[in-house]
Amino acid sequence: MGTKRKAAKRRKPPPRKRAAPPAETPLDAPNEFDAWHAQLTTREQRIDEIASYMAQGRWMGGVSYRLLARQWGVSPYTVEDMATEANRVIRASFRQDAEGRKDAVAMTLQTFEAIRTKAMLDATPAGLRVALEATKALGLYMGIEPPRNVRVEAQAEVTGLPRADYSRLSPQERVQYAALLLKVDYA
Numbered sequence: 001m002g003t004k005r006k007a008a009k010r011r012k013p014p015p016r017k018r019a020a021p022p023a024e025t026p027l028d029a030p031n032e033f034d035a036w037h038a039q040l041t042t043r044e045q046r047i048d049e050i051a052s053y054m055a056q057g058r059w060m061g062g063v064s065y066r067l068l069a070r071q072w073g074v075s076p077y078t079v080e081d082m083a084t085e086a087n088r089v090i091r092a093s094f095r096q097d098a099e100g101r102k103d104a105v106a107m108t109l110q111t112f113e114a115i116r117t118k119a120m121l122d123a124t125p126a127g128l129r130v131a132l133e134a135t136k137a138l139g140l141y142m143g144i145e146p147p148r149n150v151r152v153e154a155q156a157e158v159t160g161l162p163r164a165d166y167s168r169l170s171p172q173e174r175v176q177y178a179a180l181l182l183k184v185d186y187a
Contacts, residue, residue, distance in 0.1 A: 043082065046068075046072065046079075046082050047082050047085050047086045047089065048086075050064075050068070050079075050082055050083050050086040051086035051087075051089050051090055054083075054086055054087065054090055055090060055104075057107070057111070059083070061083075064079075064083075065079045065080050065083065066079075105141065108141060109138065109141055109142070112134050112135075112137050112138040112141065113134075113138065115130065115131075115134040116131045116134035116135050116138065119131035119134060120175045120178075121171045121172075121174070121175060123171075123174035123175055123177070123178040128152070128178060128182065129152075132150070132152065150184065150185070151184070151185040152182055152183070152184050152185075153182070153183045153185075
């Protein structure tokens with residue numbers, strides 16, 4: 001006769017605890033900006049949009065007025081008035097936010113530097129005038145007062161240098177050659 005064994009009861013593992021779903025996922029969370037923006041009047045929303053364009057350097061006086069006036073169906077004078085208010089808002093924020101002001105000054109300096117560099121690469125009298133103006137503006141922002149009178153004359157040629165064929169010169173060589181042709185007198 002055989003012995004009967006009692007079948008061992010299998011123990012069930014304890015039920016797994018499910019992680020509670022997050023209260024709000026980032027996609028479901030209320031957007032604070034949208035809530036803030038919704039409480040603004042239409043005029044305030046438009047002023048905010050203009051201020052955003054200005055802060056990003058995308059605002060172009062004269063051109064932007066007309067484009068937004070057409071888009072919003074208002075007079076360009078109305079947009080100009082809103083742009084004036086947006087400018088006041090930006091200036092007030094710079095007075096309150098020292099870090100934001102530093103960033104804006106750094107961006108302005110970079111912009112003047114880029115304008116100056118591109119204008120120098122043009123190596124035409126008009127391009128060199130733009131470079132000179134950008135350099136003066138850069139100096140003012142850096143606290144350097146430019147001389148009161150600057151006289152720039154273009155020489156026909158430089159003694160000892162052959163006349164250059166601009167089409168064969170690289171942009172950097174054009175700048176160097178043009179700089180040699182300029183006579184700058186600071187009075």
